[in-house]
Every structure is written in structure tokens, then in C-alpha cells.
Amino acid sequence: VAGLRRADAEALDAADPLAAFRERFVDADEDARYLDGNSLGRLPVATRARLREAVEAWGEQLVGGWEAWIDAPTRIGNELAEGVLGAGPGEVLVGDSTTVNLYKLCAAVLDAEGPRRLVTDRGNFPTDRYVLEGLAAARGLELRLVERPEDLGSALDAPALAVLSHVAYRSGALADLPGLSALARERGARVVWDLSHSAGAVPVDLRAAGAELAVGCTYKYLNGGPGAPAFLYVARELQAALRSPIWGWFAQADQFRMERDYEPVDGIGRFGAGTPPILALAAVQEGVRITAQAGMAAIRAKSVALTELIVALHDAWLAPLGFALGSPREPERRGSHVAVRHPEAWSICRALIERAKVVPDFRGPDSIRLGVAPLYTRFTDVWDALDRLRALVERGEHRLVAPGASRVT
Amino acid sequence: VAGLRRADAEALDAADPLAAFRERFVDADEDARYLDGNSLGRLPVATRARLREAVEAWGEQLVGGWEAWIDAPTRIGNELAEGVLGAGPGEVLVGDSTTVNLYKLCAAVLDAEGPRRLVTDRGNFPTDRYVLEGLAAARGLELRLVERPEDLGSALDAPALAVLSHVAYRSGALADLPGLSALARERGARVVWDLSHSAGAVPVDLRAAGAELAVGCTYKYLNGGPGAPAFLYVARELQAALRSPIWGWFAQADQFRMERDYEPVDGIGRFGAGTPPILALAAVQEGVRITAQAGMAAIRAKSVALTELIVALHDAWLAPLGFALGSPREPERRGSHVAVRHPEAWSICRALIERAKVVPDFRGPDSIRLGVAPLYTRFTDVWDALDRLRALVERGEHRLVAPGASRVT
Numbered sequence: 110v111a112g113l114r115r116a117d118a119e120a121l122d123a124a125d126p127l128a129a130f131r132e133r134f135v136d137a138d139e140d141a142r143y144l145d146g147n148s149l150g151r152l153p154v155a156t157r158a159r160l161r162e163a164v165e166a167w168g169e170q171l172v173g174g175w176e177a178w179i180d181a182p183t184r185i186g187n188e189l190a191e192g193v194l195g196a197g198p199g200e201v202l203v204g205d206s207t208t209v210n211l212y213k214l215c216a217a218v219l220d221a222e223g224p225r226r227l228v229t230d231r232g233n234f235p236t237d238r239y240v241l242e243g244l245a246a247a248r249g250l251e252l253r254l255v256e257r258p259e260d261l262g263s264a265l266d267a268p269a270l271a272v273l274s275h276v277a278y279r280s281g282a283l284a285d286l287p288g289l290s291a292l293a294r295e296r297g298a299r300v301v302w303d304l305s306h307s308a309g310a311v312p313v314d315l316r317a318a319g320a321e322l323a324v325g326c327t328y329k330y331l332n333g334g335p336g337a338p339a340f341l342y343v344a345r346e347l348q349a350a351l352r353s354p355i356w357g358w359f360a361q362a363d364q365f366r367m368e369r370d371y372e373p374v375d376g377i378g379r380f381g382a383g384t385p386p387i388l389a390l391a392a393v394q395e396g397v398r399i400t401a402q403a404g405m406a407a408i409r410a411k412s413v414a415l416t417e418l419i420v421a422l423h424d425a426w427l428a429p430l431g432f433a434l435g436s437p438r439e440p441e442r443r444g445s446h447v448a449v450r451h452p453e454a455w456s457i458c459r460a461l462i463e464r465a466k467v468v469p470d471f472r473g474p475d476s477i478r479l480g481v482a483p484l485y486t487r488f489t490d491v492w493d494a495l496d497r498l499r500a501l502v503e504r505g506e507h508r509l510v511a512p513g514a515s516r517v518t
Numbered sequence: 519v520a521g522l523r524r525a526d527a528e529a530l531d532a533a534d535p536l537a538a539f540r541e542r543f544v545d546a547d548e549d550a551r552y553l554d555g556n557s558l559g560r561l562p563v564a565t566r567a568r569l570r571e572a573v574e575a576w577g578e579q580l581v582g583g584w585e586a587w588i589d590a591p592t593r594i595g596n597e598l599a600e601g602v603l604g605a606g607p608g609e610v611l612v613g614d615s616t617t618v619n620l621y622k623l624c625a626a627v628l629d630a631e632g633p634r635r636l637v638t639d640r641g642n643f644p645t646d647r648y649v650l651e652g653l654a655a656a657r658g659l660e661l662r663l664v665e666r667p668e669d670l671g672s673a674l675d676a677p678a679l680a681v682l683s684h685v686a687y688r689s690g691a692l693a694d695l696p697g698l699s700a701l702a703r704e705r706g707a708r709v710v711w712d713l714s715h716s717a718g719a720v721p722v723d724l725r726a727a728g729a730e731l732a733v734g735c736t737y738k739y740l741n742g743g744p745g746a747p748a749f750l751y752v753a754r755e756l757q758a759a760l761r762s763p764i765w766g767w768f769a770q771a772d773q774f775r776m777e778r779d780y781e782p783v784d785g786i787g788r789f790g791a792g793t794p795p796i797l798a799l800a801a802v803q804e805g806v807r808i809t810a811q812a813g814m815a816a817i818r819a820k821s822v823a824l825t826e827l828i829v830a831l832h833d834a835w836l837a838p839l840g841f842a843l844g845s846p847r848e849p850e851r852r853g854s855h856v857a858v859r860h861p862e863a864w865s866i867c868r869a870l871i872e873r874a875k876v877v878p879d880f881r882g883p884d885s886i887r888l889g890v891a892p893l894y895t896r897f898t899d900v901w902d903a904l905d906r907l908r909a910l911v912e913r914g915e916h917r918l919v920a921p922g923a924s925r926v927t
Contacts, residue, residue, distance in 0.1 A: 371648040
């Protein structure tokens with residue numbers, strides 16, 4: 110870790126090999142310090158033109174546009190697979206929401222392989238838990254909650270289907286994807302990985318890790334826009350054995366011969382359902398491309414350096430003010446955000462947004478998440494944000510905000 | 519029906535109370551005659567600016583934008599309910615695809631009410647049949663195919679869940695929504711209506727018709743763009759008894775108190791799942807608004823007049839060339855497209871697109887669909903399209919196109 114003066118942060122920015130990428134994103138308020146790209150990523154400048162083109166293609170080509178559009182979910186899936194996820198061609202499909210995709214893959218495993226114990230960790234993202242709760246209720250299955258992903262082994266005394274997040278949404282803890290995948294395989298369990306908080310921020314290397322199934326979102330580190338279509342991954346070897354529970358016409362072989370019974374296409378397309386959202390997919394493609402151009406190795410290196418700076422500034426400035434680190438201290442066990450905990454976290458978070466133009470987010474009961482997106486977060490952004498945070502708490506300004514409840518993701 | 523000269527069509531255009539709406543849609547090729555708005559609607563001019571605004575809101579407000587975005591699925595659902603579907607506030611939700619929404623509602627009924635016979639008509643849209651095939655396979659239920667929606671009664675000798683299209687995608691036949699809803703209620707059956715080919719083209723009046731459940735798409739007559747988010751409708755009285763099979767965080771009560779078990783919100787929001795697609799929803803809202811401004815009564819009146827003109831021109835010009843009408847002759851039994859049948863329909867359709875700048879679409883085995891969208895289709899468009907069709911077949915030009923298969927919706 111470098112020194113803790115602003116000049117040290119400026120030096121890191123000056124030496125940043127990804128510095129030029131920052132200009133490829135819209136920054137509407139240069140005085141703001143946005144540390145919530147882990148919730149909603151910034152708008153890439155190129156996405157403006159890309160969406161204009163997609164809209165005009167609709168206007169000009171009308172139904173004829175489908176010749177080019179129809180493969181978009183697999184075509185963009187391939188770019189995501191190769192440039193970001195370490196998956197092979199034909200293993201990733203873009204479309205639907207993370208929730209729907211998670212449901213599809215979990216139900217597909219249960220339909221193909223029979224009843225299994227459902228497993229997740231208590232701190233997993235709500236929608237992941239809810240999907241499993243719903244499947245457990247509908248099918249009379251046990252849902253076992255372990256404390257942390259690394260406790261998975263304790264739940265594998267019966268055939269299991271686990272849903273684990275690669276990066277934990279609250280703490281930023283990075284799970285051992287290859288190790289837990291190997292453990293699951295050895296014990297005959299299936300794991301669906303949720304990559305929402307790692308895709309585009311942490312190298313995933315799905316194939317190298319031996320991961321079989323995954324889902325994830327594109328509106329965080331992949332900068333696809335609010336509520337952008339999600340993705341799913343099914344390892345090639347598993348595809349033929351699985352079927353989506355939602356039988357839809359965009360998964361049908363020879364789709365436009367409409368008279369036949371359902372027979373899903375070979376390959377990843379069989380996990381599609383309805384008509385794909387073409388405008389939204391154009392924005393996803395742009396976000397994926399900019400990420401792939403930067404390269405996951407460079408992104409990870411900068412991400413680690415940025416979160417190390419947060420940890421160092423926390424230790425120096427925040428710990429004396431009553432904060433505690435809510436994320437792993439070892440960078441190899443951390444994703445691209447750092448949680449700092451404080452009993453007054455909610456009001457501190459509100460005050461940061463309202464009074465200091467610093468945008469983190471709050472996660473109950475007591476965490477402030479500080480997310481860094483290496484494509485556009487500067488070291489000086491981190492330094493300034495924590496400097497403003499320290500000053501705000503020192504002055505007690507967080508006690509001036511109106512009470513209320515955070516409602517925003 | 520007026521006379522069959524082009525001057526008669528021009529007179530109808532001159533007297534058209536909806537004529538001004540045409541200018542509110544992009545027409546990139548004034549020489550083309552687009553009769554496929556029943557597959558993909560045109561781009562509203564205002565949608566360009568609307569999408570630009572939505573993109574800039576993302577860029578400027580970043581995560582803070584969610585304060586305004588979070589209610590979009592219900593807010594736009596309310597506009598659609600009031601202006602287009604004849605449903606009440608809090609009965610329509612926009613999001614996901616038609617396929618996913620149909621799956622959600624069918625599974626919700628089966629989960630709440632136990633096993634039922636599944637029923638649809640043999641000619642229903644593929645994805646509707648596939649969803650039911652999938653549910654039948656997963657739950658060991660009988661899937662009964664009746665010949666036509668009006669044969670529903672023959673399948674009601676056991677408790678049933680039927681999926682019926684309000685307007686049949688191939689023939690354009692308009693089902694008796696109030697009558698079949700009443701019959702189903704009387705016999706203890708549930709019907710999920712697919713409004714994809716009627717929403718925005720035919721008055722639906724869900725509440726007046728006593729319909730309980732419905733889904734539909736927004737990229738046809740509602741002009742929401744290719745693959746735009748779909749909608750679902752659940753009558754208020756039924757909502758509390760039903761749960762989506764896909765338990766997701768956007769259906770959760772007090773969503774951002776993330777530690778709790780799943781407990782769906784009261785009301786239509788409980789049928790949501792993942793994060794809603796904000797950019798795509800902005801385009802849907804614009805399409806819904808323009809439709810609501812025109813009013814469904816005026817849209818229906820013009821639609822009937824347009825399809826009557828197609829029928830009259832078919833009888834005068836096409837029947838002598840070997841065509842047969844593939845749609846009901848009585849306008850009250852017809853939606854907003856007319857199918858004309860011919861043994862060489864596929865090559866005629868290709869030739870129309872490639873050589874005559876007329877865009878209908880082909881539906882196997884032998885139908886050419888001619889769709890009219892009253893917001894932008896002129897009587898002269900219909901006249902010109904059928905004139906070019908007649909001339910093309912008279913000259914045998916359809917025999918000059920390369921063989922192949924249509925692949926586009």
C-alpha cells in the first residue's frame with residue numbers, strides 16, 4: 110500500500126494503466142464521488158450511440174431486423190464468455206433477469222436429477238434465497254442454510270443443489286470458486302454460482318474452475334444499464350441433460366415451423382424462453398465490450414489496489430471513529446467492494462449522499478458498502494470519498510439527516 | 519365497404535379521424551407498405567427522445583434513479599390497464615416476457631388450486647402450447663387440445679386451466695372473451711388469456727368481460743420495440759390467493775430489509791421477479807401512451823374498416839388468382855389482421871418483400887398475414903399492398919424467388 114496522502118493517490122492515478130478507460134464513461138457531476146458501481150454501473154459514452162443505432166434499426170428495418178437480432182442472446186453471450194467469464198463459445202446466454210435465470214437452472218437440475226437438498230449460505234443475496242425457498246416449498250425439499258459458502262461441505266451428507274455467490278453482496282467476501290466446485294463435484298452435488306457481484310470485477314474463469322452452472326447480472330460491473338438483461342452459463346457437457354422448466358418458443362428447434370411439439374434446440378439456446386429484448390441487449394453488448402477490452406487481469410489488479418487503499422484508509426481514519434472492517438482483510442479473499450460497519454451506518458450513508466456528494470450504499474444492519482469499478486474509479490475518488498466520510502463523522506453531520514428507510518438497491 | 523378504386527381508399531384516409539397519428543411514427547421508406555405491425559410495431563417518434571432521456575437519467579442519477587424507477591412496472595401497468603386493457607389500477611404489471619409471465623400465472627393457479635387438466639386450442643401460438651406442455655410434463659397433468667377456443671366447453675368435464683388467445687395468431691379469429699370467461703367460471707375452470715395479438719388493436723375490457731388472468735406482449739400493436747417487456751394481469755379478487763412460482767426480490771414486501779424470509783407484497787407486485795428493465799420500460803410507456811391517446815374505440819373502428827377493405831379486395835382481386843380467405847369473414851369475429859391462403863404462400867410472401875416492398879408475413883403452411891395497425895396504417899397502404907400483390911401473382915413473379923425457409927417472427 111502506498112502512503113495515505115492525497116498526493117499518493119494522485120500518483121497511483123497517474124500510473125494507472127486503465128486510466129484512459131475513465132473517459133469512456135459519462136461523469137455528470139465531477140464533484141461527486143460514486144462508489145456504488147457494484148449496484149449500478151456508469152453509462153458508457155459509446156452506449157448512447159449504440160442505443161440510438163438500435164432504435165433506428167428498429168425504425169428502419171422493422172420486422173426485417175430480426176434476421177440480425179435473433180442470435181443476439183448467444184452472440185453477446187459468446188463475447189461475455191470469452192472476454193469476461195472464461196467460458197467457451199455456446200456456454201453463455203444473455204436474457205431474462207438473474208432471478209428468472211436462477212430459477213430456470215435450479216429447476217432444470219431438480220427436474221433432470223430428482224429431489225435434492227437445497228443449500229445456500231445465510232448471507233446470500235435475497236433473491237437467491239427466495240428462489241430456493243420457493244422451490245423448496247413447491248417441491249417439498251429441505252432448504253439448508255450454512256453460515257458461509259465455505260461451510261458448504263457440512264451440507265453435503267445428502268445429494269444437494271447449492272446456490273452460492275462468488276462475491277458476497279454485503280461483505281464482498283470472495284468465495285473459492287474452484288475449490289468449492291471441486292468439493293461439490295466430488296460429493297455429487299451441483300452448484301449454481303451467482304456471479305452478479307463478480308462478473309466484470311473479478312476474473313471468474315468458469316471453465317478453469319470447473320464450474321458447471323452460473324447466473325449473473327450485467328447492470329453492475331458490466332455497465333449494461335438499470336435492470337439490464339442477465340446471463341446464464343451451463344457447461345457444455347451438462348447442456349443436453351438439462352431442460353429449462355419454462356418451455357418457450359425461443360428455445361424451440363426450428364422455431365418458425367410452428368406446428369410441432371416442443372423440442373428444445375441443442376446447446377445453450379435451450380435455456381431461452383420468450384422474445385429477447387433487443388434494445389436492452391445492445392446496451393449490454395457495449396458494456397461487455399469495454400470490459401473485455403480492458404481485460405480482466407488488469408481490472409482485477411486495479412480493483413485490488415483500490416480496495417487495499419480503502420482498507421488502509423479505514424484503518425487510519427475510520428477505525429478510530431468507531432468503524433469496523435466488514436470485509437476480508439486479505440485481498441485474495443475480497444471482491445471489488447469493501448464494507449465498513451458502524452452502528453449509525455444508515456444515517457452516515459444518507460448524510461454522505463445528501464451532504465457530501467459521496468455515493469456508497471447501505472446494507473442492513475450496519476454496513477456501508479464502498480464499491481470500486483476499476484474502469485472508472487480513480488484512486489483519488491477513493492481518497493476523497495473516505496476523506497469526506499471521515500470529516501462528516503468527525504463533525505457529527507450524520508446526526509442531522511432525517512430518519513427514514515433506504516429503499517434503493 | 520366503400521368502392522375498390524384507389525380514390526375510394528384516398529377518401530377513407532381523408533376522412534380518418536386517426537390520420538394525424540401516423541405522423542407520430544417513423545416511416546423510413548415511404549414507398550414500402552408495411553402490413554406486419556401485428557408482428558413488430560413501428561417506432562414512435564417520441565420514443566427516440568424518451569429513450570435518450572432514460573439513458574441520460576441513468577448516466578446522471580446513477581443508483582439514485584431507482585427512487586423514480588422502482589415503481590415503473592406498476593405505474594406503466596396502470597396506464598396500460600386504464601388506457602388499453604379495461605383493467606383497474608393495481609391489476610397489471612409490466613415486465614419479463616410473455617412466455618415467462620404465462621408460466622408464472624399458470625404455475626400460480628396449479629400451486630394454489632391443485633392439479634388441473636390443462637387445455638388450449640391446437641392452433642394457439644407455439645409458446646403458449648409449449649408452456650403448457652412443459653407444465654404437463656413436469657406435473658404429470660393431462661394436456662387437452664381442442665380444435666378452436668370456442669370448443670373449450672368440451673374439455674371442461676374435469677377441473678381445468680385453459681390458455682386461450684384473444685386473437686388467433688394465424689387466422690386473426692377473435693375469441694369470445696366474455697362468453698368463454700363466463701363459461702369457464704360457471705364450470706369452475708380458470709382461463710389465462712393471451713392478449714398478444716389484441717392488446718392495442720381490439721378493445722379488451724378485461725374487467726367488463728369477467729376475465730381473471732391474462733398476459734400479453736407490447737411489441738406488436740403497442741409499439742414498444744423488438745422484444746419489449748410483456749405484461750400480466752391478475753384480477754384484484756384473485757391476487758391474494760396466488761403466488762408466482764418464481765420467488766424474487768422485486769416481489770418481496772419491504773424489499774430492502776433483506777434479512778427476512780420471502781413474503782410477497784400485497785397486490786400485483788407479487789408477480790414480479792427480478793430487477794425491472796428500466797430503459798425498455800420507457801419505450802413501452804411511450805407506446806402505451808400513444809395508444810391510450812387515440813382510444814381503443816377509435817382504433818377498433820378503423821381496424822374493422824381496414825380489414826373489411828382487405829376482405830373486399832381479396833374477394834375482388836385475389837380469389838380469382840387462387841387465394842382463399844383464412845380469416846373470419848364477419849368483422850366482429852376478427853382481430854386486426856387478415857390471413858389470405860394460397861398454396862404458394864411462402865414464395866409469394868418472399869417475393870412481396872423482395873420485389874414489391876410489401877411487408878406481410880408468412881405463417882405455415884399456407885397463410886400470408888396482412889396486419890393493419892390503425893395508428894399508422896392507411897387505407898391506401900392496404901390498397902397499394904393488395905394491388906402489388908395481385909400484380910405480382912398475375913405476373914408469376916413469386917416463382918422467381920430463391921427457395922428457403924422463413925425464419926423471422
